Amino acid sequence: MWSHNHWQQSVYRNSTQQAERLARYAEVFNTVEGNTSFYATPNVQTVQNWYAATPDDFRFTFKLPKTITHLKQLQDCSQELQDFFKAMEPLIEKTGVWKIQLPSSFGPEKLSVLTQFLDEIPQGLNYGIEVRHPQFFAKGDAELALNRLLIERGINRIIMDSRPLFALPPADEAIIDAHKKKPRLPVHPIATANTPVIRIIGQTDGTIEALATTNPRIQIKNNDSFFSNWLKQLPIWLREGKEPYLFIHTPDNQTAPELAIRLYKQLQLQLANELPLRDFALPKPQHMPNSQLDLGW
Incomplete structure (x- = not known):
């Protein structure tokens, strides 16, 4: 995330403007998980604001909407895919990984569905897949099949x-x-x-x-x-x-x-x-003594 009320001193330099938070965050870190896209596709103005708030070398990672990954579980979602990537188009060049987070109910029997879905998503982009079904962690045939598919398609397995x-x-x-x-x-x-x-x-x-x-x-x-x-x-x-x-x-x-x-x-x-x-550092909160800023280094 890039917005958290508790980060007023640690990230935002005491800025009280909600609209400035992403820009402040991008001065400290060079990537962020855009989790909001999982719950709803942002509108065009919001996407443009995110683009304007970040430098050219900043990289977002956005989750595909849960309508696609959880409700429809990658099936019959061509229109939703098209709508999502159309809305996110201004940020494509600043998005390092598009995340496909699958529910724990998405098991080995649905690998064929995943294979077909990978044919339907926009090609030429960088994707990561997060699975949660226990069989994909059992070091058996299911995990071997998943890893083989991801390696063949050049898709990252999110850990x-x-x-x-x-x-x-x-x-x-x-x-x-x-x-x-x-x-x-x-x-x-x-x-x-x-x-x-x-x-x-x-x-x-x-x-x-x-x-x-x-x-x-x-x-x-x-x-x-x-x-x-x-x-x-x-x-x-x-x-x-x-x-x-x-x-x-x-x-x-x-x-x-x-x-x-x-x-x-x-x-x-x-x-x-x-x-x-490269160096990353948080701005020093003005109201805290040095002893409280010691992170153990």
């Missing part, structure tokens, strides 16, 4: 890493809600195309208050152990010339920007002498 989330006790409403909504599935770090997509559901401030720790900024350090394997995998993909997309969520998303910066800096240190990465 959800919810281990940090499910390592938390149900200590507050945000965590309980996330436990209900997010999938608890194995993490298979496979790159089926050139832009692997990783979504990490990390731990954050709300957890800290619930567990009565003393420093709310310290809790994000608990994510480090879950990120350690990614510090090994991401450099491999980068050396191979791949362009990974890494998105950080938390149950309440309040400190997701700080967590994203922290994990990115670890990767930056890992590759300092080999593959220099």
Whole structure:
């Protein structure tokens, strides 16, 4: 997301204008998940505003509407596809990955439906598919067939890493809600195309208050152990010339920007002498003392 009331100081530099939030966000990060398109296709003016708010090298990732992926489950949706991409046309050049998130009910028996759907979507664009059916994570014939299809079509398999989330006790409403909504599935770090997509559901401030720790900024350090394997995998993909997309969520998303910066800096240190990465940094909140800004570096 790029709009969150809690980010007034950390991302928006105390700007109170809702319309400025995307532009402020794009000054810090270079990609975002446009989740709103999952619930409704934006109108033309909104799409043009998003384009104008971001620099040329900024990359969106938009989910296809749930009408296509969940209600119709990729069948008989040619008109919906046409309407969606017509509305999103101004942002095609700034969209790095078009995400096809499938429900847990979309299982191996529907791979033929997926194959046909991949013939119908606009060609020449970069797609990622997120599956949630357990058989696609069982390392059996179903997963092999899915991976083979994605590799043949040059489509990325979106990887959800919810281990940090499910390592938390149900200590507050945000965590309980996330436990209900997010999938608890194995993490298979496979790159089926050139832009692997990783979504990490990390731990954050709300957890800290619930567990009565003393420093709310310290809790994000608990994510480090879950990120350690990614510090090994991401450099491999980068050396191979791949362009990974890494998105950080938390149950309440309040400190997701700080967590994203922290994990990115670890990767930056890992590759300092080999593959220099651009800097990302949050603006310094004017009302907070330096001691509260220490993210552990």
